[in-house]
Amino acid sequence: MYTVNSQSHVPIYEQIVAQIRDHCMLGLLEPGDELPSVREMSTNMLVNPNIVRKAYEELARLGVIEIKQNEGAVVTPLEKHELSEAHTSFRQSLEQLILNAKELRIEEQQLQSWVREHYLRLEE
CATH class of the missing domain: 1.10.10.10 (Winged helix-like DNA-binding domain superfamily/Winged helix DNA-binding domain)
Known part of the structure; x- marks a missing residue:
């Protein structure tokens, strides 16, 4: 895992x-x-x-x-403000990842495929 x-x-x-x-x-x-x-x-x-x-x-x-x-x-339980803060941080990281992907000329479909693949691997 x-x-x-x-x-x-x-x-x-x-x-x-x-x-x-x-x-x-x-x-x-x-x-x-x-x-x-x-x-x-x-x-x-x-x-x-x-x-x-x-x-x-x-x-x-x-x-x-x-x-x-x-x-x-x-x-431990996440407080709502921590979760919101975490989501904001995640979205910023995601935006940077997408910018990096565009610089590397990685197509959106390929990026989505990798995300799906990663999620499936985590569920094993």
């Missing part, structure tokens, strides 16, 4: 944070959903457990998850 790009200039823990935040904003993770344990996530992603722990700590600091002793990490 989660993947990292070790070749990216973005630190791995930030990639994990971004993916989990995105999944929360898209409704793929809902309030009360439990995240995999640090050990399980690190094993699945083939990364050091300390990296996952750092990502979870950052998500907790941001209020995206709550870390409960002996229970693990649980997704």
Whole structure:
């Protein structure tokens, strides 16, 4: 469900944070959903457990998850203003993505196809 790009200039823990935040904003993770344990996530992603722990700590600091002793990490409810803020941020990112696609002469149909493909992959 989660993947990292070790070749990216973005630190791995930030990639994990971004993916989990995105999944929360898209409704793929809902309030009360439990995240995999640090050990399980690190094993699945083939990364050091300390990296996952750092990502979870950052998500907790941001209020995206709550870390409960002996229970693990649980997704917290998004407040309406946070959701609105998140949607605004997402739309800005999307606009930049579309501008980049146009610069690369990627047709709208191709971009839509890739989006559909990505959504289907996330549902697996």
